[in-house]
Amino acid sequence: MIEIWTARTTNGLRVSIMLEELGLPYTAHAVDIDDEATKPAAMRAINPSGAIPVMLDHETGIGMSQSFAIMLHLCEKAGRFLPVEPAARAATLQWMSQVMTDVISATHPIFVLTSELKDTPAPIIAHYEARLLRFLGQADAQLAQSPWLAGNEITVADFALYPTAAFRTRLLDRAGGLPALRRWMATMAARPGVARGMQVP
Ligand SMILES: N[C@@H](CCC(=O)N[C@@H](CS)C(=O)NCC(=O)O)C(=O)O
The missing domain is CATH 1.20.1050.10 (Glutathione S-transferase Yfyf (Class Pi); Chain A, domain 2)
Incomplete structure (x- = not known):
């Protein structure tokens, strides 16, 4: 299972769109990006800057931030949308x-x-x-x-x-x-x- 910490911004939406299109099961936690005090410790442990999106893949133990890197990682994991030719x-x-x-x-x-x-x-x-x-x-x-x-x-x-x-x-x-x-x-x-x-x- 994959967990994401996200908000409805373009950086957050890139990751949720990717997960939906790849059909990967995930749980999304809503983050108030303007409220440092409420940002979850589990998210901060992966991205100390407190910026969303953050992803944790429980299957592999891989945690990462940066929307583009997460998108590429998910495409490689699922073997879709990143051509090999x-x-x-x-x-x-x-x-x-x-x-x-x-x-x-x-x-x-x-x-x-x-x-x-x-x-x-x-x-x-x-x-x-x-x-x-x-x-x-x-x-x-x-x-x-x-x-x-x-x-x-x-x-x-x-x-x-x-x-x-x-x-x-x-x-x-x-x-x-x-x-x-x-x-x-x-x-x-x-x-x-x-x-x-x-x-x-
Ligand atoms: N380069 C990063 C940018 C992440 C980013 O700027 N996230 C914003 C929301 S779109 C954020 O969380 N801002 C609040 C903060 O930095 O504490 C990415 O592509 O994921």
Whole structure:
């Protein structure tokens, strides 16, 4: 059995979506990420920083943090969504890396500057929104050529991007365009595993 400590943020949702899509049995504990005092000791023992998501696999004794690492670990454990054929694997890891570094480096400041800080000048927010739209434009161009980010098969990279794109639908509606990305988002949202994962905890 797998335990996760999580919250309904994009980093947490990546892990619950992955578990649901892989069909791995798990128990999810809800964590209040803003309340240090209530963070469980079992979670802190694995990740002393107190950030979610945290996973403990009782079958192997492996405990880990970091959403992307957990996703890759779960895919390897289940033997799905991480291709072994070299070209497909390279494309998957490239898109995983783009989500982890480029996309999140744009969405994180948007979250902080609009939700946590209230007086951010509009051009600064616009800068990060344009940066995010540029990266999502690259995903859109790829998805115009292939059904999934890494080609003809759905991979861990698609599950990594989905919650981040889904949390920015208002920006996408304002910006317009990106038809292939929107079609992909609708397909992803209709998957039962994705839909269940998005409701955890
Ligand atoms: N790079 C980490 C980021 C984890 C992270 O920033 N988690 C946030 C919620 S999305 C959190 O727990 N923040 C509260 C804290 O750091 O104490 C990952 O991908 O898992």
